[in-house]
Amino acid sequence: xxxxLLSTLNxxxxxxxxxxxxxNVASGKSRLVKAADVATxxxxxxLAERLRTGKSGMADSPDGRVFLTVYVPAPQLVxxxxxxxxxxxxxxxxxxGYDVTIVDPRTAFASIxxxxxxxxxxxxxxxxxxxxxxDHYTAFVALTxxxxxxxxxxxxxxxxxxxxxxxxxxxxxHGRRVARLKEQGLSDADIARIHAPIGLDIGAxxxxxxxxxxxxxxxxxxxxxxxxxxxxxxxxxxARAAS
Amino acid sequence: xxxxxxxxxxxxxAKHSEAHMLATNDxxxxxxxxxxxxxxxxxLATVVETWGSAPRPVGSNLVIDGEGNFLGSVSGGCxxxxxxxxxxxxxxxxQPKMLEFGVADETAWKxxxxxxxxxxxxxxxxx
Numbered sequence: 001x002x003x004x005l006l007s008t009l010n011x012x013x014x015x016x017x018x019x020x021x022x023x024n025v026a027s028g029k030s031r032l033v034k035a036a037d038v039a040t041x042x043x044x045x046x047l048a049e050r051l052r053t054g055k056s057g058m059a060d061s062p063d064g065r066v067f068l069t070v071y072v073p074a075p076q077l078v079x080x081x082x083x084x085x086x087x088x089x090x091x092x093x094x095x096x097g098y099d100v101t102i103v104d105p106r107t108a109f110a111s112i113x114x115x116x117x118x119x120x121x122x123x124x125x126x127x128x129x130x131x132x133x134x135d136h137y138t139a140f141v142a143l144t145x146x147x148x149x150x151x152x153x154x155x156x157x158x159x160x161x162x163x164x165x166x167x168x169x170x171x172x173x174h175g176r177r178v179a180r181l182k183e184q185g186l187s188d189a190d191i192a193r194i195h196a197p198i199g200l201d202i203g204a205x206x207x208x209x210x211x212x213x214x215x216x217x218x219x220x221x222x223x224x225x226x227x228x229x230x231x232x233x234x235x236x237x238x239a240r241a242a243s
Numbered sequence: 244x245x246x247x248x249x250x251x252x253x254x255x256x257a258k259h260s261e262a263h264m265l266a267t268n269d270x271x272x273x274x275x276x277x278x279x280x281x282x283x284x285x286x287l288a289t290v291v292e293t294w295g296s297a298p299r300p301v302g303s304n305l306v307i308d309g310e311g312n313f314l315g316s317v318s319g320g321c322x323x324x325x326x327x328x329x330x331x332x333x334x335x336x337x338q339p340k341m342l343e344f345g346v347a348d349e350t351a352w353k354x355x356x357x358x359x360x361x362x363x364x365x366x367x368x369x370x
Contacts, residue, residue, distance in 0.1 A: 001287060001369050006276050013272070025291065025365055028339040056302030058292055067291045067365060069302055 005032050009071065016073040016133050020047055023067045025058075073137040074099060075163075075222065078129070080153045081143030082109040082120060085168070088211035089141065090118045096215065098139070103128040105149065125153040139164040139218045141198070145173070151180060158190045164221040166195040166214060271315035275306040275369055284309030285369040286330035290317045290362055294345070297360035309334050317364050318344070330366050339367040 005021070009032055012019040018035035022043070038047045046059055047068070054072045058065060077093040079086050082104035093100045094117065101119045104110040110122040121128040134140065140157035141164075142150035150167060154177075157165045167177065174196040181191055199213030200220065272287075279285045288305040290297070298319035305315040305323060307330035317326055322344045333340055345361030 001367050003276070003279050003369055006272065006279070006287075006369060010273055010276050023365070023367070025339070025341060028367060030367075056291075067289070069289060 001030050005030060008032055013071055013073070016135060016137065018051055018070075018072045020050060020071070021069040022061070023069070024061075024063055024065070025067055026064055073135070076101065076132070076134075076138045077141070077218070078103065078132060078134055078138055078157075079141045079143060080104065080125060080149050081145075081168075082106070082111070082115060083143050084207040085143055085210050085214070087114060088208040089143075089214055090115060092211055092215045093139075094118070096219070101132055103149075103153070104144065125149060125156060129153060129156045134160040134162060136161045136163055138162045139222070140166070141214060141218075142167040145169065147177070147180060151177070151184070154181065154194060155184065155186065158186065158193060164195070164218045165193055166198040166217065168198050168210075169196060171197060271304045271306050274314050275304075278306065278308050279369045284334045286333045286366055287369055288317055288326050288330060288342075288364050288366045291341075291365045292363040293360060294362075295360035297362045299362070305330075307331070307334075318362060322362075322364075326364055326366065333366045333368050337368050337370070339365065341365055 001021075001023070009019055009021060012032075012034055020033045020038070021030055022033065023030040033041050033043075033047055035051060038044055038051060041047055043061055046061070050056075050059075050068050050070045051072070054070055056068055056070045058067055060066075075098050077089075077098040077100045079089060079100070079102045082102050086102055090100045090102060099119075101121065102110065102115060103121045103123065103125055105122060105124045105128075107122045110120045112120055132138075134157060138157075138160065140153070140162045142154055142157075144150050145168060154165065154167060167174065169177065174194075177196070178191055182188075195217060198217070199210055200216045202209070202213050202216070204210045204213040275285055275287050286307045288307065290299055290301050290303045293299075293301055298321065299317055303315070303317050305313055305317045305326055307313045307327050309331070311327055311331060313323065313327050313330075316323060325344070326342065329340055329342055342364045343361065344364070
């Protein structure tokens with residue numbers, strides 16, 4: 001492998017962009033294909049499939065057997081609401097390999113003491129979210145119950161094509177949320193992508209149990225490989241080898 | 244996993260090596276780049292195929308320098324020593340190598356995977 005290929009690869013990874021290294025194991029020659037260039041590559045069908053599943057492995061190419069090393073960004077979990085559920089959801093997310101960030105402009109909630117080892121941003125979503133690079137490899141969870149905080153954050157998450165978007169609230173609360181978001185011009189297809197009521201139905205009662213239900217739903221979405229759902233973003237590929 | 248009494252020198256060593264084993268591929272590839280830019284000779288080992296209960300998934304990396312220092316893992320500790328030895332060869336020759344390790348393959352390799360899996364590891368020089 002050439003050093004400049006490795007440097008480019010590391011730069012792509014640092015910028016949270018997917019890339020694939022194709023190595024001809026017989027000749028030792030390797031090349032890098034950035035995610036943005038997959039569509040025009042001669043191996044586009046194969047590369048697109050690998051990018052979707054996130055699986056590295058051997059494959060046949062016109063030039064012989066190649067090894068494809070698939071690099072997809074580590075998943076991140078962004079939560080609005082430094083609330084009771086978040087106190088359990090954040091450490092569970094960390095255990096599952098997510099970079100966790102909590103956003104809550106209410107400084108009384110968003111204290112570092114309540115959330116050790118997690119990035120906590122005490123700002124409004126319009127200021128806090130854009131620098132986070134929220135993308136297809138991000139799960140977004142709205143937990144504040146406050147439309148002033150959750151609504152703009154949900155809109156941002158939808159625009160950034162997060163692989164999972166969930167919002168806390170009963171069916172009634174969500175009904176009001178849907179009406180508000182529609183008024184702001186979001187389409188039915190967009191709104192249908194929001195998981196609400198949030199979490200798998202496991203009969204969760206306590207905040208910690210609700211956190212488990214949410215994380216289970218995120219995991220199910222993450223691993224729903226090959227699902228062709230026109231209304232929702234395809235599940236992203238999270239590299240199993242990257243942990 | 245072996246159990247070590249807290250605070251014994253063994254426990255500290257175990258923790259140290261575990262930290263290296265658990266380094267993410269991010270750190271490993273960054274280390275490979277930094278080591279090479281710092282003037283060290285570097286080889287990169289990658290798990291390219293696995294059969295049975297292989298301990299590390301396809302795509303796992305181990306980076307090795309010319310002095311035999313390494314970071315990452317391709318097997319969780321079973322065959323790293325042999326991979327490092329081969330990597331030094333690859334650094335010398337510049338020619339990539341495909342290595343195969345498995346319990347059933349005693350004739351080719353003395354080092355086997357205790358877990359019963361077989362892995363194929365590609366070792367290349369970073370130039």
